[in-house]
Structure formats: structure tokens, C-alpha cells
Amino acid sequence: MDYTDFIQSKMTIDASHGLQVPADQLNPALFDFQRDIVHWALAKGRAAIFADCGLGKTLMQLTWSSEVHKATNKPVLILAPLAVASQTAAEGRRFGIPAAVAETPKDIIDGINITNYDKLDQFDTSVFAGVVLDESSILKSFTGKVRTALINAFCRTPYRLACTATPAPNDYMELGNHAEFLGIMTRTEMLSMFFVHDGGETSKWRLKGHAEKGFWHWMAGWAVVLDNPVSLGYQDEGYELPELHMHKIIVDSDTPIQEKLTLTQRRNARKDSLEARCRAAADLVNDSHEQWLVWCDLNAESEELHKLCRMSRQVRGSDKSRYKSSTMLGFAVGVLKCLITKPSIAGFGMNWQNCHNMIFVGLSDSYEQYYQAVRRCWRFGQVHPVNVYIIISAREGCVKENIERKETYAIHMRKQMAELTREAVKNQLSQTRRIFAAYKPTVPMKLPHWAEMEAI
Template identity: 30%
Template sequence: MNAPDYTSFLKSKVRMAESFGFEIDDSEINPLLKPFQKATVRWAVVGGRRAIFKRFGLGKTFDQIEVVRIVRERAGGMGLIVIPLGVRVEFMRDANTLATGDSPVITDEQRAQLRAWLVDHPERAPRLKFVRSIEECDDPEGLYLTNYETVRDGKLDPRHFTVSSLDEADCLRGFGGTKTFREFMALFAGDDRRDMSNRIVTEGVRYRFVATATPSPNEYIELLAYCAYLGIMDVGQAKTRFFKRNSEKADQLTIHPHKEREFWLWMASWALFVERPSDLDPSFSDEGYDLPALDVRWHEIPADHSDAGTDIGGQLRMFKQQAIGIVDAAREKRDSLGVRVAKMLQIRAEDPDAHRIVWHDLEAERHAIEQAIPGITTVYGSQELDEREASIIQFSDGEIAELAGKPVMLGSGCNFQRHCHWEIFLGIGHKFKDILQAIHRVHRFLQRHPVRIDFIYTEAERAIRHNIERKWQQDTELRKKMTEIIREFGLSRAAMASVLTRSLGVERVEVSGRDYVIANNDCVDETRRMESDSVGLILTSIPFSTQYEYSPNYADFGHTDSNEHFFEQMGYLTPELFRVLAPGRLAGIHVKDRIVPGGMTGLGFQTVYPFHCKTIEHFMKHGFAYMGMKTIVTDVVRENNQTYRLGWTEQCKDATKMSVGMPEYLLIFRKPPTDRTNSYADTPVQKLKPFSLDADGNMIPFDRELPTAVGTGYSRARWQIDAHGFTRSSGQRLLTPEELLALPHDVIFKLFKQHSLENIFDFEHDVRIGEVLSAAGKLPSNFMLLQPQSWSEEVWTDVTRMLTLNGAQSAKGKEMHLCPMQFDIADRAIAQWSMPGEEIYDPFGGLMTVPFRAVKLGRRGRAAELNPAYFFDGAAYCKMAEQERSTPSLFDAFEVAA
């Protein structure tokens, strides 16, 4: 297909998660671990930075202790495991089992194997110490436990440790939005970079692991947070590679259908989802790892509609609203507390002496539980840590029959399955992960009884119940996909990578007509096939570096790791574009700058990557002359909804945080003409001046004498306005705010546009218009209603954003392009910089906007596109344009007949 150097470049894109660790064998792993647990430990130690997502009861505590111990043994230094409150006892108990074999579930034969294994290497016996400060770490080669709060409060700096593992890493679930996440990223992840030998050098903890039984496969942003913490891939890059964004709201991600398998294969290269031992290898026995039956019972309490309240207009409601929002849900919980407690007592009365957990969310609920059930043990945040842990141990050991607490406090890491198989939720909440964790304190492997779960909720909370059930089902389905991949490939990264390599190339398909030639092909290969100096104009919207991916093919320019990587691939294309462009002709390159998240900058705030500047440098490097650019204004309100970068609230808090909206640019480059003694192109783009006719019907140029019949053409007046770039005021009075209040949004938009273009700009007057509309509730928050218009020809504010081929795609129910070129941009560039009959080339054709508009404007269109779906849809549009152009009108038929 392409030259070997380009093919090698594409093959180098096939990357699974990098390995940072050590090859080990089973003899180095504690013999008490079962075969599937040893396989997990080997996989994690080799990776050096990995996530262990094992189902409840599969022994991830054993896994973490052994992984941290072995890596510390190989790399030196100290090891650290960070745990939630209340889990210390479980870890200390398991560490003692691994060191001594002292446990009722360990057989005499296993205990003897352990003692023999420790004879020559007594240092392999894990000795965990719980610490609350770095000063308590008295062994420079020790293994330590601490709580998240200790690290968060700055009492222990993890950078003193060589290896760390985060157990139930809740702090990562709040990606980007919490102080804890930012601190943990800075302290643990540090600033990874590579030395001259391409080895990772980090200011944080070099070897990092996370382990949890409840990652949320349906919460993609959470999975990407784990990925960022481990240093596998930048979050922004992962978003670009696998997801399409919600243009109305930041961080609402939907995976591209064509990228779904690749995403889960990539996930499987650094995150191990295990539901049962045989997932890792069919030879691993599942004996003892069958989950017990789960009996879920929902108890709906009728709502009290007598207190339904009023609507926004002050009218009394007949029925209570659904408690969908957090505020409404909290109010509903307070209002219904009495009836929910009564329902709890009714359920509890079925077996008053049973061992049971009662889950709640509010402190008022805890007080109500303590009053309703005298003698029940409760745990809460203001308790002394030792008192809280003592209660947890007593309940775990069956010494206490009933325990009440919050899922956020007790729902992670605690194992209660030995003596408890019944839970009552006094209420339900929005956090599905907390509910799932709480359920699996008792519904886990080694549970010997069916598990009963009672949910109490009110009629107004039906939507919350349905949301929980939806997420539960989605979680189950996505976990199944992950385990299917593990079952198919095992733990072989090479096998996964070989599957992805198959999408490297593309079999060229050409569709052509009289006025166009388009190809489903890699644009580098396609451009190399073209004749030199054959194109009259290059017009394209290049991929915005790593911002978007358009196909599952590794030749996709968006499938790059960094801006530098993107321009490296452009380095194969741009010289070919220079070659095929006719001497002296132009290339119009549509670009947009990119937002760099604060987590990537290391500065704590978002910055702007000047992509248009880098593109200018790149094209000039390859021989193009830079001629200037057109600025295309965009809607800053919609942009803020995508990035949360320009928020009104944040501007009020600190104006230094806010930048400006990101316009788009049409960069103009020129290939120097063959003859450098003058500035004309080898074939100039000529325009016919207006003309008049003399008495004999001969054309007289308009600039020589007054016309009697003026023909069309490029007038002196138009040239003067184009050259000057500004329009004077028409002198009409200013539009008053009051005149706009009774008008609909579309009329206000058009009137303000006219006002902005025809009147002298008055900043305070325009602000006043917006303030009046806002006070009347007529200033929308999802788009910019009052857009300032430009008087300069160098700034295009009148580009119709929605006038693209996506309109036709949407009408047909077909896949829409991620960022299609607007018709206005294509039409203006083609009309100004080319002549009829010339070939217009777009190497990134997409839905074929450029050849489609070129054909309509009397030119020949040519394009390449890698995505087959876009290509074939675009082929239909090009054919339609050619048919419209060649179909005679009624008047044409009369002329032929005459």
C-alpha cells in the first residue's frame, strides 16, 4: 500500500498498556494463594501499574499484599497500601494468615507448605504495620497500611514509598472534581517523563496499583480516572480515542460503536475484570465460588400528596413531584422518615433475632433507628476510630446481631458474610456504587445462605429506583463483555494486540462521476497516487490533533498519542499535498485550538494549546508560504457547556480563571509559483470584471466608461470593501431592550445580528439588552442569543453553524460526522480561490462536503476518506450534486428546442 516507512509508523500505533514491572514465577508467591490468585499476582507484578477488579470474595486483599510485597522486594524501598476506614482489621487478619497460616480455613497441609516456603526466605512473611504519619514508618524496607484521610490531610507523603496500592479507590471516582483526586494524582502519579534510555522517571510512586470489586464499567469517566492515575493514558487522549462527547455537557461520554471492542481490549491490557476463577483460565476451579441466591424486595410507601406544594407559577400541585434531584431527594427522605422507620420495623419483625445490617444515609435516620431499635450498634463519623473498628469486628465475628451505618462508611472492604445474610436499606439514593458495595458486604463468595435485601422507598422516589435497576443491569452486561475478552485472550497482551493490528490497512474503493473522484483510502496513499501540480485548490479540515477519531483504523490521524505524534503523521501527508498543488495556488486548512485540562497542565487550571500556530509552523516547514487566516466565530455558551471553562459563576469567583471562546480558523497557505520573478500563479485565478456593451454588442470593461447594460463580475466596489475589511454604520438608532421582550428567540437572534452589523458598537448598550432579557427569563443558558457580529472580512460571524451535510444525515437517520465543514466556508473558499472546471481536493473528505460543494459550483471534486460509512454516504451526495448540475431546467429545454 504505502512506503515501508509509513507502514512502520502505522504499526507503531498499535499499543497496549506498557509494562513497568518484573517477570516472576509461582515460586516467589505465597503458597497459600490459589492458582487463579497467583496468576493475578504475576500479571500485576509484570505490569507494574495495574488495576485489579475482582468480584467480592475472590481474595483481592491477598493479591494486594503479595503484589506490594514482591514489587518492594524487587525494587527496594517501602511499600504502602491505602485503605478505607474500617478495613484495617481485614488486612491485618489476612497478612497474619499469609505469614503464619493461622486461620480456620487453612488446612494442615497448606500450613506445612507455607512453613517450608518460609524456611529459606523468612522475609517473605508479610508484616504489615498501620501508620498515621511518616514518622511511624520505622523500617526502611517495611510494608505499611494507612487510611485515605491520612494521605489527604498531608500526614503521610506517599512519595517516600516505592510501591503503593489503593484499596477501593473512591478518591479516583471523583475524577477532576475533588481536591482528594487532585492531591492523589499529584502525590502518587507525580510527573511521569522518560529519560534518555526511554525509561519512565517519575516524581511520584513508580509502581502503582488499584484494587476494587466495584469499578463502574458504565461510568466511563471513572475508568479513565483509574487509567490516568496509573499513567496508562492521558484522560483527554482516551476520551478522543474511544468516545463521542455530549455537546451539551462535559464528561458525558458515549463510546463509539466502532471503537467498543478496541476499548475493552485496551482496558483488558491494564485492568483485570474477574467474576470467577475460570475467567482467567478454564483449568482454574470454580468450586466454592458460586454466589448465593439474591432475594431483592422493593417496598414502596405511598406519598403524602396533601403536601404537594406549588409550581413555579404559584399554582397548587395535585400530586407530589418525582424526587429526581439531590435536593428533592433529601427533602423526600426527611418528610418520609417516620413512615419508612415504621416499614423497617414491620420487616424486622419477621425475625427480630436475625443478624442484620440496616443501611441509612442521613444522621437523622441514624437517630431514628437508635430510638426505634434499642440496643442496636451504630457506627458514625464522629466516633473514635478504635471504637468504630471494634464494632465492625464484633459484628463480623457474630458477637453483635444488628449493625447500622452508612454505605459510604461501611460499604467498602468489610466482610460480613460469615454471620449475616440480611440487609435493610432504610432509603435509596443516587449513588449506585455505594448501594452495590453495601449489598456485597454479605452477598459474596463463601456466603453459605441466600441473601435477602429489602429496599424501602417512597412513591416519589420511583425514578431513583428505576435508575438503580437500569445501572445494575448495565453493570452486569458490561462486566460480561470484559470477562468474555479475558476468557478469549487470557492474560496475553500480544494476542490482544494482534487482533487490533488487523484494522491497520484499508482496501481502496473508488467512486467517480463526470465531475468528481473520491476514494475510501488512507489519504497519504491516495495523495501519493495523484499527479504532481494537478490540483487547483486544496480545501480541508484536518483532524484537530488528538481531539477526535473518525474510524477504528490505525491510519486515522486522530488516533495519535500527542500533538507531536499527530504532526509526525502529518509529515507523511503534507509534502504530498505540496507536490500535487499547482504552483502559485492556495491551500485552505480549517483548524481550531484545543483546550488542555488542568490535570494535564500540572498548573491546576485549563490552558489553550495553540493548534493553529503549530499548524502554520508545520506547513511552512514543508514549503508552503503562509498568507493569513480567516477567523470564524463560534458560540461561547455552547463551548462552555462542553468544557466548563467559561462559566459565569467561575468568572464571578475569579476573573483570572476565564479565558475567551475558541474561534475556528481557515489558514491560507500558498505553494510558490514556478516563476519567482513575479507574484502570479502559473495559472492565475482570474475574475471577470463587470462590463457594458457598446452599440455593436462588444464588451467594454466597466472601469473604462459608463455602462448601458452591466454584466456580472467582480466589481471595483466589492474589491474595495474586501480590501478594506470594515463596514460603516448605517446610522439607524439603537435597538432598545424593551422592544425585544415580547419576541421569540429566533426573531431576537436575527434582529440583534442586524443591529450589531448596522450600528456603531456600544458595549454597555448591548450588555443592557442581555440584562433586560435575563431578568425576564428570556436569556437562554444553552446557546448564545446575542452574538456580536464582525464588520471585518477577516472575521466570519455569519457562518451558519448548522448548514452542513449532517442535516441530511440526521434526516436520513444515518451516522453524523463529528465535526463537518460548514457549506458557507467551503463555498466562499472555492468561489474566491479557484476557477470553474478546476479540481478541488480534500484529503480528509468526511461526508464529502468539499467535493459536493465543488461540483455544485462548477468545479471538479476530489477527496479521500478512511471511514467507509462516511465515504459511502458522501458518494451519494456527490452523485446527487452532479445530477442536479447536469439535469436541464424547463427553460433549458425550450432553448434546445428553439
């Protein structure tokens, strides 16, 4: 990079990227709240939709992409987790929005293109007028190569949309990464403006007391958080979640150990109880004729479950992409009785309302992974009560209680944002801009007398 390119890369461009598309011209399949959110996101040009599972993020991002393509006559790219690309294309056909799954650059069409995140490095991102991050919580890790690659790859893409259900339930860093991806404010700028460093740990930041209200209003300018249309003042469109029945099974005691265990101690406890936990899960699956979704964290758990659970298939990280995709889509259409996999592999994006029974053969401390895994089945559109079984060892400690504590915090954040974004959506806020301090001189500048003489 020469000096001219370096200076060019540092320039702050305050350009308008919003599209004024009449709301009544958007896809008629959209509900009122979906139409208003898409209209708002198009007017912003760069925005985030944090809508709960089953609220129609796929239709909203397809409609947004379609309008960007119509306005620019350039292709748009949707990045999605594994197997979700084909599901998104099928959703597009259902609502009359053509979209193509692109495995290689040769597959790119002049329209909406969908590909998996792991294929991003194969594409020239400069040809796209717009980009959508489906399950944008992939930006969570501020040190991750994926996060950096996404921000750099689309830093000059005019139109950007980020969609996920769980924005930073216990970590503000992810919100900063979303703002940076959208070109609103860098993560560093966000931290310096609204946060103070808390103690000696580099990752611990807390909101400044006087800045809390300003922070939520700032977020409401570029993000919509929605757990139910009613929370934004819309009429109930039939979005009611079915009952969720939680069952905890402790395989080696009646009550969990209350003392705080180290990570090593918990891992050892999981290994020691592996066979008992897998056997308890297999008993549930084999005694039923219904579909079952079984979540695990260890490869050894996956192998043991597959051996014990009849009519099951496992999806592992080492499997080929084509096998992963076909197996998960097969489970979605009901041709597979039992799917065994990890939340890190299949916990994001898939719509599995066809299944209402799931098992966690142990839990990690990640609330996001747990929440997303549960919401694959417990989502709007599910017609049956959902049964969730958590099978753990007493020696693993109070891991379930830790997840519940994080869940309480996440619900609090969503409620705050829903309150602040209600008027933002209804008033159709102006386009999102990168925040900076504009210089507006009001006092005329006068040259000193000696300078005037030299000029003469």
C-alpha cells in the same frame, strides 16, 4: 518551581517497571486464577484488578506488595478505607504476609504498610517503591481533591496497583482516572482518542462507533475484570454466590408512583415517611435474633433507627475514627447484633459474611453505593442466603427500577471486559507503558547544498 523543575515535570518517561517473578514462587495460598493475575500485575508493574467482592483482592494485593518489597528493599503502602486497614493486616497474618497499620510516619516499617486514605497527607510518598489503592473507585470523581492528590502523590512511584469491584458502571471518567493514576494515559488523552462529546453537558461522553473495540482492547492491556474465575476460563474453585432474596416494602401505598419526581420532591417524600420507614425496619430487627445491617442516607434516619432498634449501634460521619473502626470490626466478629450506618461510610471494603440480613431504609440513585453495600454480606464465602429489604415511600418514585437499569449496564460492561481480558491474563502481557506515538524515521535527512557550503 523553577524552569528546570517545570520542564522535568513535563517529561514523559518510558521506563520498564515490570517484575518477572516466577509464578510458582508466589504465595501458595493463592488459587490458580489469583496467582496468574498477581503474576500478570507484577509483570506489568502498573495495573488494575477489577475483581468482584470475595474473589481475594486482599490476598492478591498483599502478595503483590510483598514481591515489590522483596525486589526493591523499599517499603510499600496500601491505602484503604476506614477500618479496612486493620482487616487487611489480619488477613496478612493469616497468610503469612507481615503488614503493619501505620497511623503516622513513625509507624512506617521496611515492608508492607497500611493506612487510611484520610491520613495520606501525613506521609512522604517518595519513600515508597509501590502503592496499592484498595477500593480504588475513590478515583471516581475527576474533579475531587482526593483523586488529584492521589495522582500527584504517586506520579513517580514505580509500582502501582489499583483494586476495586465496580469500575465505572455508568461513567467512563473513572476508567480514565484509573489510567491516569497508573501512568498509562491521561483522562484527557483517553477522551480524545476513544470518545466524542455528546451534547451540551460537559460530563456526557460516548464511545466513538469505530473505537469501541479498540477501547476495550486498550483497557484489557492494563486491567483485569473478573466476576467469577470461570469467566476467565478457570475451573470452578467453589466460587458460587448464595441465593439473594430481594424484598421491597412500600410503607404508604401498595405501588410506587410512576411519574418522574424532582430531587426536592423525593427528599420531601423521604422526610415525610421517615418515621414509618424506620419503624418498619425496626420491626424486622427486633423480631429476629440474627444480625442485621441497616443502611440509611440521612442523619435523622440513623438517629431514629438507633432509638427503635434494640441492641444496635450507629456509625456516623462525625464519630471518631477509633470508634468507627472498633464498632465495624465488632460487627464483623459477631459481638454486635445491629449496625446502623450509611453506604458512604461503611459500604466499601468490609467483609461481613457473618451477617445475611440487611435493610435499606430508602435508596439513593448511586448504583455503586447500593452494589457495594449489598456485597458487604452477599459475597463469595457467605454460607447463607442473603435477605435484602428495601423500604421506601411510594412518593419516592421508581428509584429501585433506576438502580436496576444501571445494574444491567454494569453487568454488560463486566462481561465485555471479561471476554477481552481472558487472553490478556493467560498470555502474561508485557509491561504497561504510557501510550504515545513513537517517531521512527525511515528516510535519511539530506542537508540542502547551501547549508553544506556554510558548514564547510
